[in-house]
Amino acid sequence: MADTALLQIEDLKIGFPARDGGEVTIVDGVSLSVNHGEIVGLVGESGSGKSMLALASMGLVPRPGRITAGSIKLLGEDTVGLPDRRMQDLRGGTIGMVFQDPMTGLNPVRTIGSLLSESVRRHQRVSRDRALEIAEAALTSVGIPAAHERLSVYPHQLSGGLRQRAMIALALVNDPAVIIADEPTTALDTTIQAQILDLLRAKLVAAGGILITHDLGVAAEICDRLAVIYHGRLVETGPTADLLAAPRHPYTEGLLRAIPRFDRSRPRLVPIPGQPPAPSMDRGACSFRPRCDYAMDACAKAPALTPDGADRSVACWAPIGAPVLERRA
Ligand SMILES: Nc1ncnc2c1ncn2[C@@H]1O[C@H](COP(=O)(O)OP(=O)(O)OP(=O)(O)O)[C@@H](O)[C@H]1O
Ligand code: SF4
Numbered sequence: 001m002a003d004t005a006l007l008q009i010e011d012l013k014i015g016f017p018a019r020d021g022g023e024v025t026i027v028d029g030v031s032l033s034v035n036h037g038e039i040v041g042l043v044g045e046s047g048s049g050k051s052m053l054a055l056a057s058m059g060l061v062p063r064p065g066r067i068t069a070g071s072i073k074l075l076g077e078d079t080v081g082l083p084d085r086r087m088q089d090l091r092g093g094t095i096g097m098v099f100q101d102p103m104t105g106l107n108p109v110r111t112i113g114s115l116l117s118e119s120v121r122r123h124q125r126v127s128r129d130r131a132l133e134i135a136e137a138a139l140t141s142v143g144i145p146a147a148h149e150r151l152s153v154y155p156h157q158l159s160g161g162l163r164q165r166a167m168i169a170l171a172l173v174n175d176p177a178v179i180i181a182d183e184p185t186t187a188l189d190t191t192i193q194a195q196i197l198d199l200l201r202a203k204l205v206a207a208g209g210i211l212i213t214h215d216l217g218v219a220a221e222i223c224d225r226l227a228v229i230y231h232g233r234l235v236e237t238g239p240t241a242d243l244l245a246a247p248r249h250p251y252t253e254g255l256l257r258a259i260p261r262f263d264r265s266r267p268r269l270v271p272i273p274g275q276p277p278a279p280s281m282d283r284g285a286c287s288f289r290p291r292c293d294y295a296m297d298a299c300a301k302a303p304a305l306t307p308d309g310a311d312r313s314v315a316c317w318a319p320i321g322a323p324v325l326e327r328r329a
């Protein structure tokens with residue numbers, strides 16, 4: 001078991017029905033693995049397929065979407081096509097997720113105590129009272145004050161920061177082997193963001209998991225490895241420090257430029273020019289071509305993700321050679 005990845009996604013494709021009767025591919029041939037104690041950052045702009053990949057790992061691709069190819073192995077067991085009942089056993093027990101939208105993760109008509117204790121009883125053979133004790137301990141462990149009293153409140157009665165902590169507690173209450181955190185701090189103010197990230201980092205390193213973010217700066221602080229996704233495909237992967245010191249894909253380089261720089265008190269964002277492609281855009285050419293400063297004739301054909309030195313891979317006909325990152329202080 002020591003050599004088995006906690007989570008191994010191979011050549012995964014996810015599609016949605018198109019208006020013309022065909023199918024639009026949202027995630028296209030993604031392979032990604034997470035080992036014990038490893039935090040993998042999945043980064044990319046809005047609409048690139050990050051949440052869909054996460055939901056697929058939980059067996060929760062929203063209908064009428066579906067996994068059209070590939071496998072997702074959780075501790076060696078392929079979960080694609082598993083009966084709902086088996087997937088429910090794994091979800092919340094073996095794999096836990098902090099959802100991008102807290103209200104997706106926290107049923108608004110149930111109290112925090114009943115949400116947590118029900119999850120405990122689904123995965124652990126304990127009494128109702130014991131489950132509530134475990135629930136309370138989980139709330140305390142994520143820094144929620146007066147945890148006992150919070151058991152009887154509804155999600156909307158908590159502040160944004162506490163609600164996010166409650167969702168993390170729910171994701172972690174059964175000590176899952178794999179944790180997926182989807183933009184866990186985007187909706188929070190900066191002070192709470194830092195607290196939640198510290199908390200998640202500790203929990204993620206104790207297990208293993210994926211941190212999804214569109215913020216490469218956040219990923220840089222927390223992740224061991226990064227996978228950069230564009231138009232549903234991975235375009236670059238590698239150890240965080242190497243990838244940031246010398247990005248090889250023009251899109252990664254663009255994301256690094258887009259990290260906010262602080263000029264005294266004036267935050268300055270440098271967005272990547274142009275728009276991300278619509279999912280339905282043709283995939284025959286390199287999807288980044290309309291925004292790429294380095295595009296050339298060869299880019300009319302999409303490059304495959306190929307090994308690029310130790311532990312790295314890139315999907316570009318002409319990977320960048322020079323380091324460009326000015327590290328944030
Ligand atoms: N229910 C759906 N039906 C059809 N297309 C969908 C559905 N949900 C998502 N999509 C499309 O799938 C693509 C990927 O969406 P996804 O939510 O994974 O993006 P994301 O990378 O998580 O973006 P964000 O950073 O905004 O959260 C998007 O283009 C989106 O429009
Ligand atoms: S393949 Fe071409 S268009 Fe695509 S990122 Fe590389 S240089 Fe740019």
Ligand SMILES: [Mg+2]
Nearest residue numbers: 050051052100
């Ligand atoms: Mg998302």
